[in-house]
Amino acid sequence: MLRIDDLDTPRNQPGADTAILKCLESFGLHWDGQVDYQSSHQDQYQSAIAALGLNNHTYPCYCSRKQLSEYPGIYPGLCRNLAFQADQQHALRLKTPHTVIAFNDRLQGPVIENVGSQYGDFVIRRKDAIVAYQLAVVIDDHRQQVNHVVRGFDLLESTSRQLYLQQLLGYQSPDYMHIPVIVDHQGHKLSKQTGAQAVAPSQPSRVLFQLLDLLKQHPPAELRGSPVNEILQWAIEHWQPNSLYQQSSVTLD
Ligand SMILES: [Zn+2]
Structure with missing residues (x-):
């Protein structure tokens, strides 16, 4: 299966997808079915966001880039208890409790993390209304019934957040293997x-x-x-x- 991550529309370059497909083909890497473009699944992302909101797992964050720069580490939940301000642009954050997430990476071995204390309330929809990577990839893997994720070590630190989102959305979690990056x-x-x-x-x-x-x-x-x-x-x-x-x-x- 081949999926093109094209949700970050301001950064999309015309023709980049064609170049990627050609490159894969030259390496003998073929895929089944049609190429799956994230941008054609907006309804799914929006309904997952609505479901998380209904269950009180999200809140709007009104912080400016400048305000956030004062907290370079974990976002301290400044907007967690603010009343909704309809006229204000906002990102959506996921409330992260101090829950332990454990999984067994096929290469890195056992990983035990606390999403709340290690990552904090993270953005699932950006201020510019673009669905954030962490949420999109969880929905994509579920939609495409992905059961094995093999990817670069740099994404290991995203995995516990994705497992937590899978729990909230009632999805099955795939197996993970994080291989070294060059x-x-x-x-x-x-x-x-x-x-x-x-x-x-x-x-x-x-x-x-x-x-x-x-x-x-x-x-x-x-x-x-x-x-x-x-x-x-x-x-x-x-x-x-x-x-x-x-x-x-x-x-x-
Ligand atoms: Zn905020």
């Missing part, structure tokens, strides 16, 4: 923000081999330069995530 020698995750080069779709077989090597899968030398589908087939048959046990990152040479 970092440069300064320890920065490779991304546009840190000026990393984009993936080269022109050399998919070379990149795939390099990735398997980085992920400590020990691809055999004779696999180097093989067609993409052969490399992927080898990877499926030999995938051994345990060699990455409890690692948060791998460094690109």
Whole structure:
């Protein structure tokens, strides 16, 4: 299944989705069914927000960016008990109790967190009315009946909030596995923000081999330069995530 996260409309670049699809195809990564665009599921997001509100799990937050900058850590719940002000723009926050959330990450092992004290009341709909990532992804995974989530270690800290939202919405929780992210020698995750080069779709077989090597899968030398589908087939048959046990990152040479 392929999902395009396009809710953050001010940041969407026209044509970016087509480039992503082409890139995936060049790496031999195909998907079933139609591409799922988050933007076509606004009704679902809004009805989940309404349900959370009806059960008194949310409250409007009127804080300005400047006010929030005085609390760089956990939001101290300033607006929790304010009366509703219809004429004021506001974000929606989820009330987070001091509840322990525990799960067993398939690679990182047992994780035990307290959503209230570690993350605090977090935003589920931004002031500009855009549905926040934490809520959208929970609804998306439920809609697409996702039962295994494999993603970068940088999202491990989002998981307990997502599990809490799944509890509130009565959804089943998927299994999670957080794999290391690739970092440069300064320890920065490779991304546009840190000026990393984009993936080269022109050399998919070379990149795939390099990735398997980085992920400590020990691809055999004779696999180097093989067609993409052969490399992927080898990877499926030999995938051994345990060699990455409890690692948060791998460094690109
Ligand atoms: Zn507030």
